[in-house]
Amino acid sequence: MRFIDEVTIEVVAGRGGNGAVAFRREKYIPFGGPAGGDGGKGGDVLFVGDEGLGTLLDLTYQRRIEADGGESGGNKDMNGRAGRDRVVRVPVGTQVFDASSGDALGDITTHGTELVVAHGGRGGLGNIHFATSVDRAPRKAQPGEKGEVRHLRLELKVLADVGLLGFPNVGKSTFVASVSAARPKIADYPFTTLVPNLGVVEHAGGTRRGGSNFVVADIPGIIKGASEGAGLGHRFLRHVDRTRALLHLVTLDPGEDREPVADYRALREELAKFDEALTERPEVVALTKADLPEVREVYPELKRRFAEELGVELFLMSAATKDGTSPVLDTLARIVANARHGTLPERDAPTD
16 A cells, blocks of 8 residues: 555535525414524534554545535424534544645544544524514525635654664664564665554563563655655655654665764754754664674774764664664663653663
């Protein structure tokens, strides 16, 4: 299924029904007075969060969404039936904006959350409401009001505890597959990951050894210039915004003429350009592919450079063999637990 995280649609709420002009017609009552009922209210358009959805793809095929109009009033004081609401299910994590003004209308962050995005028009009053001592047989009624018409822009930001960042081919997808039940596509070429993959990590050695679980989002490869539109990263930087912690993965990749310290600096620069607040997010940095001899050989020197030049602790791990993943998961579990409880995270020292 294609991953769509932004779409523009038009929503049209139902028009209210017209009020009726009617009079009582009963035997022996020649002048029964007004008896026109009110029109029914137009239906609303509302979005409902559905945790079973992971993309806005369905909305790309229905660019105009309409609710039913209300029925007109009838005789014998019968009011019209209200129009049926139009309920649209959207993924949890969907933000709704007015496409014209850019104003935020709502944020659907939990399953079942309802957000009314267009209100139906009010039904018109029947002529029974216009009777006066002077005009006891009014021949006027009120028309129903139009429903709201809005152009909306929907953005999907995946909800995850940990955002997984790194240049292409550093082992992000391998890490997610290693520590969770998620099975992202893995291959040795750039941009293997084309959509954010979510994996639930159930870590037995988590906080206070009582076990813990958290959600990791494998964000597609971000490269230098991503915040200006280079590569694929500019499409997915927004998905980092809601994470509680960041896991930066770096590795040796001489074929691409890259270097771990430079890669880390470049990633931080892209985050700062997109949103300065992301640079303050708790983070863990790990050197991957520890199953390769050349990586293990260079780790002590890289660990020293990260500490002295950047003030960052560098972990060493191999997602393929799971060596060194436990300390990384322990630290992430504690950061997430502290964030959930509103406390500052404690940093663990990496193990060699």
